[in-house]
Amino acid sequence: MTIRHHPHELHLTQLAAGLLDPALGLVVQAHVDRCPSCEADIEVLTATGGVLLEDLPPTALGEEALAHTLARIDAPEPVFPALPSLRRHRIAGGIWYRPLYHGANGARAYELNVPAGRQMPEHSHSGQEWVCVLQGSFADSTGRYGEGDFVECGAEIEHSPKADADEDCLCLIASTGPMRMRGLVPRAFQLFLRL
Numbered sequence: 001m002t003i004r005h006h007p008h009e010l011h012l013t014q015l016a017a018g019l020l021d022p023a024l025g026l027v028v029q030a031h032v033d034r035c036p037s038c039e040a041d042i043e044v045l046t047a048t049g050g051v052l053l054e055d056l057p058p059t060a061l062g063e064e065a066l067a068h069t070l071a072r073i074d075a076p077e078p079v080f081p082a083l084p085s086l087r088r089h090r091i092a093g094g095i096w097y098r099p100l101y102h103g104a105n106g107a108r109a110y111e112l113n114v115p116a117g118r119q120m121p122e123h124s125h126s127g128q129e130w131v132c133v134l135q136g137s138f139a140d141s142t143g144r145y146g147e148g149d150f151v152e153c154g155a156e157i158e159h160s161p162k163a164d165a166d167e168d169c170l171c172l173i174a175s176t177g178p179m180r181m182r183g184l185v186p187r188a189f190q191l192f193l194r195l
């Protein structure tokens, strides 16, 4: 596995600091889990954050600080609320997707599997779309992406990704807004995909 496409260092910093939206963070973490280079960067960033905290001048805590901290420790983990189903939703042409996360702000994370050689309908995005290739590879107008690669598609990108012919392509995708499909058939496709 040769990884050629990595998240922007700002996104690695945000992941290390726990500041990424959970859906987007899931995709960056999937890349980091497969990329020794970015994993090393995360270790440095985390250590740097710890040193910076240690170097901060002592500050008196408010009276409620301890109670608030204990309450947060006891609170249930809010990051990944349970979805009604984690089953695969099959769509035409052997394409399937599996929803993993749906945040209150509309951000989603899901797996999308596109059979070898099949092409997605042309679309753009109303928000950010971040992708980590988990298996196989695909190409679009911006390049070719293989296992472990991280891809960021902003609202300005219009593309029609096509899985390479030798293997199904499974991606982990996070989006902060719905896709924008052109044409009746693609819009019907989006209706089935609910994305």
Ligand SMILES: [Zn+2]
Residues within 6 Å of the ligand: 003, 005, 006, 007, 031, 032, 035, 037, 038, 039
């Ligand atoms: Zn990387």
